[in-house]
Amino acid sequence: MRRNLLAGVSVVMMLGVAPTQAASPPNALVIGTTLSTITSLDPALTNSRTQSEVLSNLYDNLVEVTPQDINKIQPMLAEKWELSDDKRTITMTLRKGVTFASGNPLTAEDAAWTIQRVIKIGGVGASDFALWGFTSQNIDGLVQAPDPQTLVIKLPQAVSTDLVLYSLTSSSLGILDKQTVSKQEKDGDFGQNWLKSNGAGSGPFKLTQWRPNDVPLCDARAEYWRGAPPMRRVVMRHIPESGNLRLQLEASDVDIGQYMASGDLEALQAKGIAIDPGPGLGYYYIAMNTQDPDLAKPLVRQAFQHILDWKPLASTTMKFNGFPWQSIIPKGMPGAPNGEPTGYEYNPQRAKELLAQAGYPNGLKKTLYPSGGPLLTMAVALQASAKAAGVDFEVVPGEHTPDFRSRKYEVLVGNSGSRLPDPYGTLVQYAYNPDNRDEAKLGGYYLWRTALDAPELTKLVDQTKTETDPGKRQALFEKIDQDFKALNPPLIVFFQRTDPYAIRKGVSGYVGHPTWTTRWFNVKKS
Amino acid sequence: MATVTMVGGSARLAGARRLSGKLLSVAITLAGLLLLTFLMGRLLPADPVLAVTGSEVDKATYDRVYQQLGLDLPIWQQFLSYVKNVLTGNLGSSLTTGRPVVDDLLTVFPATLELAIVAILVGTFVGVPLGVVAAANRGGLMDHVARIIGLAGHSIPIFWLGLIALLVFYSKLQWVAASGRIDILNEGLVTPITGLMLVDTLLQGEWDIFRDALSHIILPGALLGYYSVAYISRMTRSFMLEQLSQEYIIAARAKGMSRRQMIWNHAFKNIRVQLLTVLALTFGGLIDGAVLIETVFGWPGLGQYLTRGLTMNDMNVVMGSVMLTGIVFLIVNIVSDRLYRILDPRTR
Numbered sequence A: 001m002r003r004n005l006l007a008g009v010s011v012v013m014m015l016g017v018a019p020t021q022a023a024s025p026p027n028a029l030v031i032g033t034t035l036s037t038i039t040s041l042d043p044a045l046t047n048s049r050t051q052s053e054v055l056s057n058l059y060d061n062l063v064e065v066t067p068q069d070i071n072k073i074q075p076m077l078a079e080k081w082e083l084s085d086d087k088r089t090i091t092m093t094l095r096k097g098v099t100f101a102s103g104n105p106l107t108a109e110d111a112a113w114t115i116q117r118v119i120k121i122g123g124v125g126a127s128d129f130a131l132w133g134f135t136s137q138n139i140d141g142l143v144q145a146p147d148p149q150t151l152v153i154k155l156p157q158a159v160s161t162d163l164v165l166y167s168l169t170s171s172s173l174g175i176l177d178k179q180t181v182s183k184q185e186k187d188g189d190f191g192q193n194w195l196k197s198n199g200a201g202s203g204p205f206k207l208t209q210w211r212p213n214d215v216p217l218c219d220a221r222a223e224y225w226r227g228a229p230p231m232r233r234v235v236m237r238h239i240p241e242s243g244n245l246r247l248q249l250e251a252s253d254v255d256i257g258q259y260m261a262s263g264d265l266e267a268l269q270a271k272g273i274a275i276d277p278g279p280g281l282g283y284y285y286i287a288m289n290t291q292d293p294d295l296a297k298p299l300v301r302q303a304f305q306h307i308l309d310w311k312p313l314a315s316t317t318m319k320f321n322g323f324p325w326q327s328i329i330p331k332g333m334p335g336a337p338n339g340e341p342t343g344y345e346y347n348p349q350r351a352k353e354l355l356a357q358a359g360y361p362n363g364l365k366k367t368l369y370p371s372g373g374p375l376l377t378m379a380v381a382l383q384a385s386a387k388a389a390g391v392d393f394e395v396v397p398g399e400h401t402p403d404f405r406s407r408k409y410e411v412l413v414g415n416s417g418s419r420l421p422d423p424y425g426t427l428v429q430y431a432y433n434p435d436n437r438d439e440a441k442l443g444g445y446y447l448w449r450t451a452l453d454a455p456e457l458t459k460l461v462d463q464t465k466t467e468t469d470p471g472k473r474q475a476l477f478e479k480i481d482q483d484f485k486a487l488n489p490p491l492i493v494f495f496q497r498t499d500p501y502a503i504r505k506g507v508s509g510y511v512g513h514p515t516w517t518t519r520w521f522n523v524k525k526s
Numbered sequence B: 001m002a003t004v005t006m007v008g009g010s011a012r013l014a015g016a017r018r019l020s021g022k023l024l025s026v027a028i029t030l031a032g033l034l035l036l037t038f039l040m041g042r043l044l045p046a047d048p049v050l051a052v053t054g055s056e057v058d059k060a061t062y063d064r065v066y067q068q069l070g071l072d073l074p075i076w077q078q079f080l081s082y083v084k085n086v087l088t089g090n091l092g093s094s095l096t097t098g099r100p101v102v103d104d105l106l107t108v109f110p111a112t113l114e115l116a117i118v119a120i121l122v123g124t125f126v127g128v129p130l131g132v133v134a135a136a137n138r139g140g141l142m143d144h145v146a147r148i149i150g151l152a153g154h155s156i157p158i159f160w161l162g163l164i165a166l167l168v169f170y171s172k173l174q175w176v177a178a179s180g181r182i183d184i185l186n187e188g189l190v191t192p193i194t195g196l197m198l199v200d201t202l203l204q205g206e207w208d209i210f211r212d213a214l215s216h217i218i219l220p221g222a223l224l225g226y227y228s229v230a231y232i233s234r235m236t237r238s239f240m241l242e243q244l245s246q247e248y249i250i251a252a253r254a255k256g257m258s259r260r261q262m263i264w265n266h267a268f269k270n271i272r273v274q275l276l277t278v279l280a281l282t283f284g285g286l287i288d289g290a291v292l293i294e295t296v297f298g299w300p301g302l303g304q305y306l307t308r309g310l311t312m313n314d315m316n317v318v319m320g321s322v323m324l325t326g327i328v329f330l331i332v333n334i335v336s337d338r339l340y341r342i343l344d345p346r347t348r
Helices: A002-016 A049-058 A108-121 A124-130 A161-167 A178-183 A242-250 A262-270 A298-304 A310-315 A348-357 A373-387 A401-405 A423-430 A455-466 A470-486 B002-043 B048-053 B059-068 B075-087 B101-136 B141-155 B158-172 B197-203 B207-244 B247-254 B259-288 B291-296 B302-311 B315-343
Strands: A028-033 A063-066 A069-075 A078-083 A089-094 A143-147 A150-154 A205-211 A215-220 A233-238 A274-276 A279-288 A322-324 A364-370 A391-395 A411-415 A491-498 A501-503
Touching: A028 A242, A049 A205, A049 A215, A049 A233, A069 A078, A069 A161, A089 A108, A089 A161, A108 A124, A108 A143, A108 A150, A108 A178, A242 A262, A242 B158, A262 A274, A279 A298, A279 A373, A279 A423, A298 A348, A310 A322, A310 A491, A364 A373, A373 A391, A373 A411, A401 A411, A423 A455, A423 A470, A455 A470, B002 B075, B002 B315, B048 B059, B101 B141, B101 B207, B101 B259, B101 B291, B101 B302, B101 B315, B141 B207, B158 B207, B158 B291, B197 B207, B207 B259, B207 B291, B247 B259, B259 B302, B259 B315, B291 B302, B302 B315
Parallel strands: A028 A233, A364 A391, A364 A411
Antiparallel strands: A063 A069, A078 A089, A089 A150, A143 A150, A205 A215, A215 A233, A274 A501, A279 A411, A279 A491, A322 A491
């Protein structure tokens, strides 16, 4: 009987033993990632890294910035552009001969309609472009296509035109095929429902298959205006377990690994697999809701600057996910501080003193939310190191970004990302609050989420929007950074984020973009 | 003659009464299940209006959707409309995938079902013989070995076991595949008929893709099955011991029957019904217990779907998944009830 059992098991094993060809196909790119953040493939509703990556390959933008030189605006669908004398009108000339995946030609009408649509829908994708004063009431009059090759954008406010052009590089402004999407409209939804799982772009790839949380499959378009991409097919596989992804990268079954744990990245690095650090324009922070009476006290917030033991984190879990940073201006950008970050040293004794001064000699008890799954580690680390300072956190796991956006939290750890390659991008998230009332519902601004009213700071940030002289802008940035810190801000930055990509040997041309518009067009495999 | 007719008639009547009784009990169980999921949906800290509109919405839209969803009606009316929706196949839309929950479930459930089937087969063909051997060699070496094997499977964290198994069978030996249901090269080549990859590929004669699907399912399925081996083998052992101490066994031995015949043809036959209960319960547990395995192996099943729905407060997903799991349990119980009648003449 035992023999029969053994025989049976061997038969089953032999059936399955096809020495699995350990190689992702030579002309297909296999990306192992986490797909749980993709809720829709509509550019107007996009906000996450993976979404942005997929969309940047299904859709083209009017202009682009490359990861190697993110300050330079390069032509893409727009061949050239001119500014009016008063700098309030941008006239773009679109290149000819571009077609959508459907076969329809791309014209300025598609571009105008796309921009109008994004503003009218008013979802998360609109947050960058709406900064320049566009509303659903004025957008139709301000963005127009007088002829198929010309797009005219009139600015409702005096704004640095560079900033406007930067915002046009975002994946949420990928140009849609107006004819195709309009046919799929239902109940005035601008085709949002259909675009959840379909593509309608002019990019180098088209969407062949989409199974939510399982696999997007994109095939190359030979008729792409820049030429056919070397990769015929790109597949993203949902491999949420970092250990599994590592084994597949080592076996060359997967080419690119995303969202991996530091331990696995270290092991891969030791095996000679390149880790692209993927610098990001965002930070890891502790946020405090100043509607909570305890957290409204500046001394309490100051105490919180000393309750996270971040140095050990930097060399362990944060090793590949960020580097120590304490300013709201990204490293290397105008106005950013030089040298090692100081000010937020881990000092539980000092924190205790500050809390006692504020009237809490016995410490504090608060609930701590991680903004999402990946932040749980940091939340737990914070909980542990804050204990010594007398701050008792109860960590509640889950996806708390909606709570953060609606001011329903006490303390939260999160990370941010900006798609604008200019300090204004992060400043407008962290140091800008035009209307602090609950009814204003400005959940797109982190400072609003913390309910801190900062009119002076807000005014300064607005100035950087219109000021065009680089020297003056830099001075403004520096002042904002200092004034922000002086508030004992409810947003304490500890790390600037990096989004590491593991790239298998033999794959070239894959570069993680700081604004998440990572393009596959140049990827080659040897 | 008259007596025979009367017996025949009352037998049919008894049969009809039994059937309607059965149907009634199923209907009551189903109603209870729906009530449970409905209450759960109302008690979850998730605003159903925001699930439809998104978190930033003005009061006018909020009120409109609130009315559209019928949330202003009394709770019993809401329950009735929920039941009506369920019976017409409308389980709402998912916040996280943007698709109707029914469509999602039709994609993820077959994946978990297939995994659970492979797991229960492994669990049965390893656990049952293990239990029988253990009982037949009570106190002996095989008994101890069986206990260790079973305990190991139950105690070792399954995600750790999963990663080690991947290291051995995928990395080193290259016998199996690592994640997903089939290779990317084979994506879209098989038309889903049942949704069970192994069955569909066989039905369409795609032998290569069948082997590919098998190499993807064998590791997660075997591990999931191994996890239940402890329970199955212990229960088998205890049922067998009970039988082996009975008088008829001693009598059979005395009559000169071989040991093998005694164990398998007599004792084992008598525990089949009890074993069926154990296997049915285990199978039901496998349907919703596969989350960790699904995560480690990137298996696009119900476990991942439900867990994601829970963490994202996606109410429709949670309600729909729980209801489906409940219905599967119900069906498993009904099927095993029918099988009792076939296997055990005493219940007929």
